[in-house]
Amino acid sequence: MAGQEEHVKNEESVLPAPRGAGADAEGDPLLVVAGLTKHFPVKGGFPIRRTVGQVQAVDGIDLSVRAGESFGLVGESGCGKSTTGRLITRLLEPTAGTITYRGQDISHASRRQLAPIRSEIQMIFQDPYSSLNPRQTVGRIISGPMEVNGIEPEGGREKRVRELLEIVGLNPEHYNRFPHEFSGGQRQRIGVARALALEPKLIVADEPVSALDVSIQAQVVNLLQQVRQELGIAFLFIAHDLAVVRHFSQRVAVMYLGKIIEVGDRDSIYTRPRHPYTHALLSAVPEVNVGDGETAARERIRLAGDVPSPIAPPSGCRFRTRCWKAQDRCAAEEPPLVRISGNHAGHLTACHFPEEPTIEAREEDIVLDPALAALEEGGSAG
Numbered sequence: 001m002a003g004q005e006e007h008v009k010n011e012e013s014v015l016p017a018p019r020g021a022g023a024d025a026e027g028d029p030l031l032v033v034a035g036l037t038k039h040f041p042v043k044g045g046f047p048i049r050r051t052v053g054q055v056q057a058v059d060g061i062d063l064s065v066r067a068g069e070s071f072g073l074v075g076e077s078g079c080g081k082s083t084t085g086r087l088i089t090r091l092l093e094p095t096a097g098t099i100t101y102r103g104q105d106i107s108h109a110s111r112r113q114l115a116p117i118r119s120e121i122q123m124i125f126q127d128p129y130s131s132l133n134p135r136q137t138v139g140r141i142i143s144g145p146m147e148v149n150g151i152e153p154e155g156g157r158e159k160r161v162r163e164l165l166e167i168v169g170l171n172p173e174h175y176n177r178f179p180h181e182f183s184g185g186q187r188q189r190i191g192v193a194r195a196l197a198l199e200p201k202l203i204v205a206d207e208p209v210s211a212l213d214v215s216i217q218a219q220v221v222n223l224l225q226q227v228r229q230e231l232g233i234a235f236l237f238i239a240h241d242l243a244v245v246r247h248f249s250q251r252v253a254v255m256y257l258g259k260i261i262e263v264g265d266r267d268s269i270y271t272r273p274r275h276p277y278t279h280a281l282l283s284a285v286p287e288v289n290v291g292d293g294e295t296a297a298r299e300r301i302r303l304a305g306d307v308p309s310p311i312a313p314p315s316g317c318r319f320r321t322r323c324w325k326a327q328d329r330c331a332a333e334e335p336p337l338v339r340i341s342g343n344h345a346g347h348l349t350a351c352h353f354p355e356e357p358t359i360e361a362r363e364e365d366i367v368l369d370p371a372l373a374a375l376e377e378g379g380s381a382g
């Protein structure tokens with residue numbers, strides 16, 4: 001087993017360009033995150049409240065997103081995905097590490113320093129019900145960001161809003177309607193139109209479809225895909241579901257308790273996962289067809305116990321308390337995120353005792369969930 005853990009390279013703290021991805025993914029690095037950390041203080045004591053601990057929500061992560069690329073960030077609830085998204089959009093102040101956007105260090109930039117790039121980084125939220133002001137018309141909601149930023153498009157804001165409604169598959173005549181007059185999928189389309197209003201270069205989409213019906217999810221993901229391809233917008237797509245990210249992201253990073261434990265090309269992650277945790281997550285999603293009508297169903301792995309507290313994470317490898325392969329070394333030594341023997345370039349894994357790269361499936365061999373397979377054919381407005 002020890003032979004498997006040969007670390008062939010440890011110099012890829014900033015991840016390389018996607019391999020074999022579409023031409024629009026070959027752009028310059030738009031966003032580079034290095035050693036990003038967010039610890040939330042835990043207060044306790046009476047009568048004087050003091051800091052008694054730290055929630056290690058995000059603990060030293062590295063990632064990069066190239067212009068036009070879609071990067072998926074996946075993991076169970078509480079692993080730090082949303083915090084990462086909020087740090088990148090600077091809704092939160094990092095405890096440590098750097099966020100570089102188009103070559104500019106924005107980790108601790110003030111509001112004034114951020115102003116010129118505020119419009120370039122937009123966010124789409126999980127809940128299309130609570131993220132839209134119920135008292136504003138769709139027209140106001142979508143033109144709001146233009147107003148705040150003093151942007152007057154050619155032909156006026158109303159014309160631009162109508163164009164945006166059309167782009168996201170809504171009827172431009174519905175300009176004066178209110179959010180409650182739309183379905184869940186349509187509301188998320190309004191959220192997408194609002195995010196597009198300022199012509200962003202990067203959209204952080206935090207679980208944009210988790211609150212929607214599976215059939216509607218496919219349509220909204222399809223819309224985001226279209227937007228990405230046609231407008232060349234890069235995405236950081238946050239999801240707890242590997243199945244959803246698979247359709248959208250060219251590269252995928254898997255998070256566990258504040259750390260990235262595996263990252264790589266989508267195909268490499270889905271067909272040759274090396275980290276036991278990625279195996280466990282994948283065992284819950286589509287089967288792999290190995291040809292000749294044979295199906296290599298991944299054995300469903302049920303993880304023992306709960307995710308440990310991020311206030312006192314396990315020593316060494318944070319996944320070890322739930323890992324069937326854990327040995328003494330896992331408690332003593334934190335495994336670095338590196339390219340291990342047998343991995344493609346750019347596929348990095350943080351594990352002392354990785355799984356064998358057994359599943360050799362081609363992209364077209366993966367059997368899709370029928371509802372999500374609708375994506376391949378395109379969907380209508382939800």
Ligand SMILES: Nc1ncnc2c1ncn2[C@@H]1O[C@H](COP(=O)(O)OP(=O)(O)OP(=O)(O)O)[C@@H](O)[C@H]1O
Nearest residue numbers: 040055057075076077078079080081082083084310
């Ligand atoms: N403002 C905060 N104060 C204290 N702890 C926080 C705060 N925000 C998040 N946390 C904690 O940080 C950890 C990571 O939370 P985060 O929301 O980033 O995870 P997540 O992977 O996005 O999960 P979910 O999908 O449930 O939102 C959790 O333990 C959470 O309770």
